[in-house]
Amino acid sequence: MDTQEHGYVWGVYLNTTSLALTFILLCISTLVFRTNAKSNRQSKLGARAFPLGFGVTLQLVRQLRANTVLEWTQKVLNVPGRTVEVPIGGIVMTDNTENIRAIMSTQSDCFGKGETYHKIWSSLMRDSILTTDGHAWQVNRNHLVAHTAKIRPTDYAVTDRHAQNLIRVLSDGMPHDTLDQLNRFAIDVVSDIFYGSSTNTLLTNDQSLRDAIQRHKNVNTWRLLFGKIGTLMPPDREACDVIEKYLDHVVDTFSLEDSESQEEHDRKAQTLLGVLSAQGVSKKVLKDQLVAVLVGGRDSVAIAVTWALYELVRHPETLRELRAELSKIVGPSDPPSSSQLEGLEFLNSVVQETMRVHSSVGMNVRSALKDTSLPTGGGLTGTSPVGILAGTSVVLGLDSLHHRTDIFGPDADVYRPHRWDNHWKPDTWTYFPFNRGARPCLGKNLALMEVKFVLCRLLQAFGSIEMVEKIGDEVVTVNIDKREKIRTKMAFNTKPAEPVWLRFRR
Numbered sequence: 001m002d003t004q005e006h007g008y009v010w011g012v013y014l015n016t017t018s019l020a021l022t023f024i025l026l027c028i029s030t031l032v033f034r035t036n037a038k039s040n041r042q043s044k045l046g047a048r049a050f051p052l053g054f055g056v057t058l059q060l061v062r063q064l065r066a067n068t069v070l071e072w073t074q075k076v077l078n079v080p081g082r083t084v085e086v087p088i089g090g091i092v093m094t095d096n097t098e099n100i101r102a103i104m105s106t107q108s109d110c111f112g113k114g115e116t117y118h119k120i121w122s123s124l125m126r127d128s129i130l131t132t133d134g135h136a137w138q139v140n141r142n143h144l145v146a147h148t149a150k151i152r153p154t155d156y157a158v159t160d161r162h163a164q165n166l167i168r169v170l171s172d173g174m175p176h177d178t179l180d181q182l183n184r185f186a187i188d189v190v191s192d193i194f195y196g197s198s199t200n201t202l203l204t205n206d207q208s209l210r211d212a213i214q215r216h217k218n219v220n221t222w223r224l225l226f227g228k229i230g231t232l233m234p235p236d237r238e239a240c241d242v243i244e245k246y247l248d249h250v251v252d253t254f255s256l257e258d259s260e261s262q263e264e265h266d267r268k269a270q271t272l273l274g275v276l277s278a279q280g281v282s283k284k285v286l287k288d289q290l291v292a293v294l295v296g297g298r299d300s301v302a303i304a305v306t307w308a309l310y311e312l313v314r315h316p317e318t319l320r321e322l323r324a325e326l327s328k329i330v331g332p333s334d335p336p337s338s339s340q341l342e343g344l345e346f347l348n349s350v351v352q353e354t355m356r357v358h359s360s361v362g363m364n365v366r367s368a369l370k371d372t373s374l375p376t377g378g379g380l381t382g383t384s385p386v387g388i389l390a391g392t393s394v395v396l397g398l399d400s401l402h403h404r405t406d407i408f409g410p411d412a413d414v415y416r417p418h419r420w421d422n423h424w425k426p427d428t429w430t431y432f433p434f435n436r437g438a439r440p441c442l443g444k445n446l447a448l449m450e451v452k453f454v455l456c457r458l459l460q461a462f463g464s465i466e467m468v469e470k471i472g473d474e475v476v477t478v479n480i481d482k483r484e485k486i487r488t489k490m491a492f493n494t495k496p497a498e499p500v501w502l503r504f505r506r
């Protein structure tokens with residue numbers, strides 16, 4: 001026998017098979033020991049008995065690939081306590097309102113984005129509000145909050161300028177990938193409002209910045225799925241360079257002297273970039289703030305408007321009713337004023353219902369920053385507290401919450417804007433597309449204005465919006481009744497899994 005196949009372990013002479021068996025036994029005992037230690041730590045925090053096993057992890061991967069993860073989450077969370085564990089990777093999922101309230105509000109100091117998230121996403125979102133916790137997050141928030149909380153009168157004119165660009169692009173009678181065009185609109189608006197100079201992607205074929213952001217997001221979404229191991233995987237370096245160069249260019253070329261009019265000069269001076277530059281903050285801090293509004297303010301708006309148009313085309317009666325309201329209150333061609341937007345009750349219901357049925361952020365993830373517990377959802381009856389160890393990722397199933405029949409009624413899956421009639425409001429912790437509690441969306445007011453404004457402008461401009469399918473080069477009108485519903489893809493955001501092709505006619 002080859003001497004390499006033999007060895008002494010703790011004074012015992014073993015052959016290869018015995019060595020292998022010993023190794024496996026050692027691994028198993030370590031696993032049992034670690035699991036026991038974990039249970040002991042967890043039981044100090046609260047009782048724990050999750051109803052699901054390893055199969056869940058496998059299922060999760062399958063559902064992600066089939067773009068059915070949101071529907072699947074609804075089923076998985078339909079258990080006593082509405083809280084489950086995905087054993088591999090230390091993930092807990094919940095749409096239990098008490099737990100959500102604890103994570104977002106009463107125990108928000110125990111939860112944050114976490115170190116892994118920061119390590120992975122700082123390649124795109126730098127040390128911005130979107131990737132930081134604690135003091136760093138607070139400092140970023142202080143820089144941003146005054147600029148994002150209120151809408152300035154000039155923001156309407158800026159939004160309208162880009163809405164008109166969008167209308168021009170859509171007016172060619174060709175089918176358009178709606179999300180793609182709205183994505184251009186959203187980045188053009190957000191850069192104009194916060195930097196004073198627009199990316200103007202609706203006016204050019206050069207989409208290198210948008211492509212770089214998208215590529216970067218795709219790679220980082222995969223890195224995030226691998227958890228800590230993902231921090232060792234490289235981001236898309238080329239994409240990083242494009243984004244960094246763009247931010248450098250915006251900061252380096254900012255000048256009030258270039259303004260074409262006094263009005264433009266004053267507007268630029270009051271932008272996020274204008275005010276922070278005047279305060280003399282460092283270039284790094286400036287870029288952190290600029291990227292936060294660029295990334296935070298782009299996709300979600302585009303996704304919300306795309307789903308709204310999709311649902312309006314699928315529900316002609318709703319579309320007719322909305323057109324009637326717009327025509328009565330705003331008229332055929334003037335831009336809607338802020339008070340008109342406030343008063344458009346049915347438009348408001350359409351937007352609320354769209355964001356309930358299709359959340360732009362269908363799942364929100366928080367990392368436990370220390371050992372803690374959630375108030376409920378554990379034990380066989382789902383009523384015991386749940387021990388959460390530091391480092392556990394807690395996934396808040398916002399989409400699942402928004403489809404709960406015990407909250408929204410038996411027709412929770414149905415798109416029905418009239419459920420919002422007479423200013424109906426669901427309970428505080430049952431509906432929040434913009435997050436609530438300690439870390440809400442800073443751009444909520446601006447986002448709602450943009451979504452309503454552009455919907456109003458598109459419906460004024462186009463008397464007909466038609467859903468089409470592209471089969472090769474051929475364009476076929478879709479029979480809405482027969483068309484299978486478009487699924488939702490889980491990525492950085494939750495968005496339509498395939499292009500929503502719409503043809504707009506005046």
Ligand code: HEM
Pocket residue numbers: 129130141144148190292293296297298300301304360361364365433434435439440441442443444446447448451
């Ligand atoms: C329909 C459009 C929008 C939706 C549905 C939306 C939703 C959200 C949600 C759910 C969060 C919390 C994310 C998390 O905690 O992980 C968030 C955060 C944020 N959003 Fe929005 N958002 C929208 C538009 C905007 C716009 C236009 C801006 C531009 C300023 C913006 C800026 C931000 C920022 C800066 C944060 C970070 C807040 C923090 O971490 O403290 N959002 N948004």
